[in-house]
Amino acid sequence: MKVTLFATCIVDLFQGNVGKATVELLERLGCEIEFPESQVCCGQPSYNSGYVNETKDAMKKMIDTFIDAEYVVSPSGSCAYMFHEYQHIFKGDPVWEPKAKKLAEKTYELTQFIVDVLKVEDVGARFDATVTYHTSCHMTRLLGVKEAPMTLLKNVKGLKFTELPGKEQCCGFGGTFAVKMAQISEQMVDEKVLHVEETGAEYLIGADAACLMNIGGRIERQGKPIKVMHIAEVLNSR
Amino acid sequence: MSMKIGEDKFKERVGKGIDNTFMRGAVAGAQERMGTRRENATEELGNWEEWRSHGEEIRKHVLENLDFYLEQLSENVAARGGHVFFAQTAAEANEYIQGVAKSKNAKKVVKAKSMVTEEISLNSALQQAGCEVIETDLGEYILQVDDHDPPSHIVVPALHKNKEQIRDVFAEKLGYQKTSKPEELALHARQKLREEFMSADIGITGCNFAVAETGSFSLVTNEGNADLVTSLPKTQITVMGMERLVPTFEEMEVLVSLLTRSSVGQKLTSYITVLTGPREELETDGPEEFHLVIVDNGRSSILGGEFQSVLNCIRCAACINVCPVYRQVGGHSYGSIYSGPIGAVLSPLLGGYDEFKELPYATTLCGACTEVCPVKIPLHELLHKHRQVIVEKEGRAPFAEKMAMKAFGMGASSPALYKLGTKFVPSVMSPFTDGDKISKGPGPLKLWTDSRDFPAPNKERFRDWFKNRDKGGKES
Amino acid sequence: MTGSIQNRDAFLTQIAKSLGRERRSKGVAVPAWKHRPQDEVLKGATQDELVEVLKTQCMKIHTSLVVTNLQDLPAKLGETVSNYGGGPVISWKDERFSQWGLDPLMKKGWKEKDIELYEWDESKGSENIRQAEKSNVGITISEITLAESGTVVLYTDKDKGRTVSFLPATYICLVPKSSIVPRMTQAAQKMREMHHQGKQVSSCVNFITGPSNSADIELNLVVGVHGPIKATYIVIEDL
Numbered sequence: 001m002k003v004t005l006f007a008t009c010i011v012d013l014f015q016g017n018v019g020k021a022t023v024e025l026l027e028r029l030g031c032e033i034e035f036p037e038s039q040v041c042c043g044q045p046s047y048n049s050g051y052v053n054e055t056k057d058a059m060k061k062m063i064d065t066f067i068d069a070e071y072v073v074s075p076s077g078s079c080a081y082m083f084h085e086y087q088h089i090f091k092g093d094p095v096w097e098p099k100a101k102k103l104a105e106k107t108y109e110l111t112q113f114i115v116d117v118l119k120v121e122d123v124g125a126r127f128d129a130t131v132t133y134h135t136s137c138h139m140t141r142l143l144g145v146k147e148a149p150m151t152l153l154k155n156v157k158g159l160k161f162t163e164l165p166g167k168e169q170c171c172g173f174g175g176t177f178a179v180k181m182a183q184i185s186e187q188m189v190d191e192k193v194l195h196v197e198e199t200g201a202e203y204l205i206g207a208d209a210a211c212l213m214n215i216g217g218r219i220e221r222q223g224k225p226i227k228v229m230h231i232a233e234v235l236n237s238r
Numbered sequence: 239m240s241m242k243i244g245e246d247k248f249k250e251r252v253g254k255g256i257d258n259t260f261m262r263g264a265v266a267g268a269q270e271r272m273g274t275r276r277e278n279a280t281e282e283l284g285n286w287e288e289w290r291s292h293g294e295e296i297r298k299h300v301l302e303n304l305d306f307y308l309e310q311l312s313e314n315v316a317a318r319g320g321h322v323f324f325a326q327t328a329a330e331a332n333e334y335i336q337g338v339a340k341s342k343n344a345k346k347v348v349k350a351k352s353m354v355t356e357e358i359s360l361n362s363a364l365q366q367a368g369c370e371v372i373e374t375d376l377g378e379y380i381l382q383v384d385d386h387d388p389p390s391h392i393v394v395p396a397l398h399k400n401k402e403q404i405r406d407v408f409a410e411k412l413g414y415q416k417t418s419k420p421e422e423l424a425l426h427a428r429q430k431l432r433e434e435f436m437s438a439d440i441g442i443t444g445c446n447f448a449v450a451e452t453g454s455f456s457l458v459t460n461e462g463n464a465d466l467v468t469s470l471p472k473t474q475i476t477v478m479g480m481e482r483l484v485p486t487f488e489e490m491e492v493l494v495s496l497l498t499r500s501s502v503g504q505k506l507t508s509y510i511t512v513l514t515g516p517r518e519e520l521e522t523d524g525p526e527e528f529h530l531v532i533v534d535n536g537r538s539s540i541l542g543g544e545f546q547s548v549l550n551c552i553r554c555a556a557c558i559n560v561c562p563v564y565r566q567v568g569g570h571s572y573g574s575i576y577s578g579p580i581g582a583v584l585s586p587l588l589g590g591y592d593e594f595k596e597l598p599y600a601t602t603l604c605g606a607c608t609e610v611c612p613v614k615i616p617l618h619e620l621l622h623k624h625r626q627v628i629v630e631k632e633g634r635a636p637f638a639e640k641m642a643m644k645a646f647g648m649g650a651s652s653p654a655l656y657k658l659g660t661k662f663v664p665s666v667m668s669p670f671t672d673g674d675k676i677s678k679g680p681g682p683l684k685l686w687t688d689s690r691d692f693p694a695p696n697k698e699r700f701r702d703w704f705k706n707r708d709k710g711g712k713e714s
Numbered sequence: 715m716t717g718s719i720q721n722r723d724a725f726l727t728q729i730a731k732s733l734g735r736e737r738r739s740k741g742v743a744v745p746a747w748k749h750r751p752q753d754e755v756l757k758g759a760t761q762d763e764l765v766e767v768l769k770t771q772c773m774k775i776h777t778s779l780v781v782t783n784l785q786d787l788p789a790k791l792g793e794t795v796s797n798y799g800g801g802p803v804i805s806w807k808d809e810r811f812s813q814w815g816l817d818p819l820m821k822k823g824w825k826e827k828d829i830e831l832y833e834w835d836e837s838k839g840s841e842n843i844r845q846a847e848k849s850n851v852g853i854t855i856s857e858i859t860l861a862e863s864g865t866v867v868l869y870t871d872k873d874k875g876r877t878v879s880f881l882p883a884t885y886i887c888l889v890p891k892s893s894i895v896p897r898m899t900q901a902a903q904k905m906r907e908m909h910h911q912g913k914q915v916s917s918c919v920n921f922i923t924g925p926s927n928s929a930d931i932e933l934n935l936v937v938g939v940h941g942p943i944k945a946t947y948i949v950i951e952d953l
Contacts, residue, residue, distance in 0.1 A: 012700045013660055014693040019700035035704045038653040046643045046650070048603060050625030050635070054643055057651035065653075137604035170562040174602025179685040181600055183249070186689040187256055187566040188602075217690030220675060268933055285751050292749035299745060305726040306738040316717030318917075324725035334720075376939055377930035394930060401932050420931040424939050431940065436847065451906070452915050462880055462926040462941030468918075469876045470843065480729075485744045487909075491902035492752060502929075505771070505863035506898065509941070510921035512905075515717075518917050520836045520872035523843055534725060542732040 001118070003031040004069035006062075006107070008079045009041040010209040018209060021236040022075045022110060028236075029118055038065045042082040048175045052089065059086055063099050071117065072107040075232050077139020077208045083107040084143065109139060110232060111148040111207055121151050127237045128158035131229075132201040134192070134215065136208035137170050149207050149231055156234060162199045166191070173214040189218045196226055207231045241357045241575045241589050243388040248573065248596040255567035261390075261398040265568050268397055272559045275503025276610070283499075293496045294614040296489045297550035300481070301541065307450040307483055308532065314453025318515025320528040328358035328535050335360060335442075335475055336367040338529055342473050344369055344439035348431075350457065350464035351375035352444025353392055353553060354479045354533055356575045357588070360442070372434045374463040376427055380404050383411045390569025390577065393501050393555040398568055431463070441467035441525065445478035446552075447493055448530075451486040454514040455530070458497060460507045468513055474525035476513075480532050481541075481549040487512075493552055496612040501554035536588040545620055548583050550613040555580075557607035557617055563600050572597060579607035579617045586624060591632060598624035642682075657701075664695040671695075755862060756896035764861040764894045765949060771864035775924030776937050778946040787950055788819040791886070794946050795851055798884040801829035804849040807836075807873035814888075814950070836872040843877055852882035852942070856889045858904060859947075862897040865923040866947065869916040876918050885925065885942035890953035 003026055011019045023033050042062060043055040063086060066072045074080040084107060086100035114120050133149065140146050153161060172178065172188025179185075192215055196204050204219070204226055206212045216228035244251065255261065280286040300307055312322040325331035339347070347369045349355065361371045373382045377396040381387045384407045389395030396404070401418040408414035408426060416422040443464055448455040455476060457464040468474055484490045490512075498504045517524030540549055558564050558578030569577035574585035574594060582597035598621045607617040629635045635643075649656050670676045670683075671694040679687040686692055730737040756767065765781065772779040782790045795803060801824065805811065811820060824831050832845040846852065854874065856866035866887045870876045879885055895901065898921070909915050926941030937943060 007700055009660075013663055013695050016696040016698065016700040016703055020703065023704070035701065037657075037701065037705075040653055040656040041646075041650040043647075043650055046646050048622065048625075049639070049643060050622070050627075050629035051643045051647065052626050053630060054647040055650070058647055061651050061653065137602070137606070141605040141609055168606065169565075170602045170604035170606065172562070172602065174604065177599070177602045179682050181252075181563075182685040182688060183252060183256060184563055184566055184600065185602075188562055189690065191566075213693060214690065217675075217686070217692055220691040221677070221689065264932065271933060283751070283755070285754065288749050288751040292747060292751060295745075295747055295749065302733070303738060303742045304733070305729040306740070306742040308729070309722070309726060309739055312719045312722060316719050318717065320717045322717070322719045322722070324719075324721040326721070326725055326728065330721070374940070375930070376928045380930070394933065396930055397933075401934075404931060420934040420936050423931055424928060424936040428939055432847075435940075436843075452909055454915065460926070461928045461939040463939070465876065465880050465920070466940055469880065480725075487902040487906045488899070489744070491898045495752070495898060504923075506860070506865055506921060506923045508775075508923050508926055510865075510923075512915075512919040512921070514915050514917050516917070518872065521870070521875075521917065522834075522836055522839050522872070523876045524870075524917055532725070534728070538728045538732045541729060542734055 001031050002034065002070045003073050004034045004036060004066055004071065006039060006066065006072050006074040006079065006083070007035065008074060008076045008209060010213065011075060014213065015209050015230065018075050018230040018232050021230065021232040025123065025232055025236040026073065029114065029120060029123065036065050042079045044079065044082050045175050056089070059089065060096060063096065063103050066103055067099055069106060071113065072103070073110055073113045074107070075110045075207070075209065075230065077109045077136050077143050077145060078210060080107055080109040081138045081143040109143060109145050109207065111152055112145045115148040115151055122155035123152060123235050125235045125237050126157040127234050129203050130160040130162060130201045131203040131205050131234070132162050132164045132196060132199040133167070134164060134171065134204060134206040134211060135167050136206060136211045139208055152235060153205070153231070159234070162201050164199055165195045171211050171215050173211050178214060189214055193218050193222065193224065197224065202227060204228050205231050205234055241585065242593055243570065243573060243575060246573070251571045251573055252567050255571040258398070258568065260400055261568045262566065264397055264400065265565055268394065269559050269565055272503065276500055276556055276559065279499040279503040279505065289496060290612055290614050292492055293612050294550065296484060296492060297613045300484060301546060301549055304481065304541065307485060308480065310450040311448055311453060311483055314450070315515065315530050318453050320453065320515045320530055322530045322532065324532050326534045328533070331358050331477065331531050331533050331535070332360060332363035334531060336363055338473065338475060339364060339367045339369050339440060342439055344473070346434065346438045347371045347440045347442055348434055348438040348467050348471065349373050350443040350459065350467045351378050351395070352442070352477060353575065354444050355442065355477050356389070358533060358535060360477065372431070372438070374431050374435070374467060375459070376424060376461060379427055379431065380407065383407055388570060389575060391555065391558060392553055392576065398570070435466045435470050438471045440473045440475060441471035442475045442477065443467055445476050445482050446497065447490045448478055448483035449487055449490050450483055452514055454512050456490055456494060457511045457513070458494060458507050459509050460502070462509050465509055465511055468511065468525065469523045472525060473527045474516070475529045475531060477531045477533060480534050480537055497552050497554050500556040500610070500612040540587050544623055545583070545587055547615050548587065548620060550615050551580055551584070552613055554612060556610040556612060560606040560610050562602070562604060562606065579621070583617055583620045583624065591628060591634065595628060595634060598628065660699060664697055667695055752897065752899040755899070759896060761891060761894060764896065765891065767861040768859065768864055768894060768949070771862065772924070772947065775864045776927070777864060777924040779949065780946060781949045781951060783951045784814060784953065787814060787948070788816055788823070790948055791816065792819050792823060794886055794948065795829065798851050798944060800827070800850065802832060802849045803829060803851045803853060804832045804846050804878055804882060805834070805853040806855065806875070806878055807834045808855060810855055814953070834873055834875045834878065842875050843881070846875065846877040846881040849882040851884050851886060852878040853886045853888070854879050856887050856893055858901045859889045859894045860897050860901060861894050863923055865898070865921050867901050868920040868922065870918040870920070871916060876920070879920060879922060880941045882942060884944040886946050886948065887922070889947050889949045891949055891951050892953060
């Protein structure tokens, strides 16, 4: 099965390990990975800030980059959701709306792709640690992927799972919100870190690089002994 | 704009909210309790999504035919002997109500909680007309006794106060001498308010849902105060936002069910009262005279536009009870009587961007509000729409942000530029980098690194790793 | 009684303008809704099952439920009033009390026990309200009873004052078993039918679900704020 990887700009620049784990994991599951060099950013930072028209060119570039793919897979729920959002942004546009629809139909978040398309629930991973999991807002509420990460984590050998209190609550990232409303964002991420601590887990796992960057950044600043890891890295562990 | 509360700037208000630890504890506790109650009450139905869809289709149909249903409502109210006044502005509504008060030579007015009367600042208009105004909802009464402290939640207005604070206020203002037990405080208020009910000249209520087909309207409470307000004074005035109506009793029932479950997790509240006109000829309780004031106050400019669905709102506060931002900052931070997600959408529409331009940015667009809304208002999408209007139509975005977004747009739409630009990120950031993290970032990044570390850019971009690996260097 | 309407035209024209069309004064009918989840709640439940649902719900709403028959009704009502501390009692003026065999209790028994009873009397004007205010117990009859929510529905009129169910310290409602329906849906339909049959809807219809309460102080539930502090429903099985 041919998978076109939409790595996301955060992974490209800051979290190469997540990209590598994604590639290795999917290859092990029998996929052939392609990475189109012309991919940039999905446009979410400026789109969410209200610069809709300014962002349209970037979106069109992304549509053209991925339009011929068999499957588009991304290790970030929020960015995968953005590909689904394009069809609404270009609503009424005779050229771009149908193209955006076509893109949305084949775009998946990584765990969703593994469970729903590859029909795999046990990727054969081993990870000897106690973990908790942050359910990212865009991934669960907007993309609607709730069960897939849990299904996959449940089957990782050696992994002890502990539920995160207040798991449905936003971590306070929200793109430019984190800097525009820094004082509120800090309180939100503090509460999130507190909840992670309460679980006693050694690792906080997530499926969205941006949320992890936010929570992880706060954990590191506070010098807490909790490690942050993307679900792709856990699933790629042996 | 009268829905505005206080004079502090947004950041100051937020700062005060964040520093108020009691309030934040109360809000967090309230969110958890009300959230759980709402979840149980909606899940036990088994088909909540179906209910939401029904709620939405009813609201949509009414808004699309609002002129028809308002005409039908007014005819039926008048046929039952009521007086209907259509007020395009807050001033028109207040003037009319002042006129009624004067003609009755009214000295005392008792009120049941109503957001629309807060919105038009009816209380101060009545005071100008020489009336004493008494709020009878327990929460509103507490705020009123405390020198008109503004409400911080649309369903539980005194949520930000603890029982000791309430005892102190009662002691100072009402000569209360008992403990801070909620039962004793409530009993004291009951006794005080009984006297007020019995001696009031006018009763004023809001309106949960008016019923066009019969000229009726419903009031939803747990305390029973609205019933005393509408049973004892000789004159009753009901003020409604113009969108708060339904075609018939059958749709009213559906929206009442959605409201009580979403707002307090009850199947129905203790008192749901459906009133039609003044009392009948031989009846001895209920008002002799009934006035219905229908208020536009900016709503018609929302109608027909991209924000129309906000008028679906039935004021249940479910969105407030799940909002992670409200949780941290409390109701007063919004600077409007309408707080939380619904307030952040509605306040700029009714009160203008000058006063409320920050509110659409006080959200992470997490979508929790949209998920719980019983009438399917896409709240987070409307917040995003506000941002788009602020940037693209109003041109209010800060210059530096505009430039940054322009640069971002150019970079993101040009793979070559992106590749070139990002290639140098590690070296550009190197002065700020400490091992694998950035602790003191430059520019806007500083706002991030004030409270969080930022990852240092990888020395090798993922894309370079992938390319090298394709060329045969399997392991990087 | 003559009503009036002021300022309507400009107001509604503005609405039509915002909606981008001409004023609509006729030709709008309530559509056949796509969704009707309300019909599914307790669908097909028998009357006995509805009584069970009502029982369970009453526990949640701090309301006592007594199930009895016509023969035992006077004893049960007498007992409930005594438990609430006796009189003064206020009731609607309603011939059903007499039809249900309550005269010996209400008109004789209570007098002997010095339990004062006041029956609503429209000829006495505001004296009715004064009586309700000083009463310890208010008694009414439910026209429709909603099993799901534990709600009694009252239609007020000249003999059935609004304040009987609000002003006294405690409240008792007599519930004929046949009045029990699944939920508010059926009550709304019935009210609408009555309207279509040309019967004027009461100036006040009360849906009462247990005693008055508030959670306005630190979200602590306080039972009995403005209205009654305690409530009992007496279900009469053979009615």
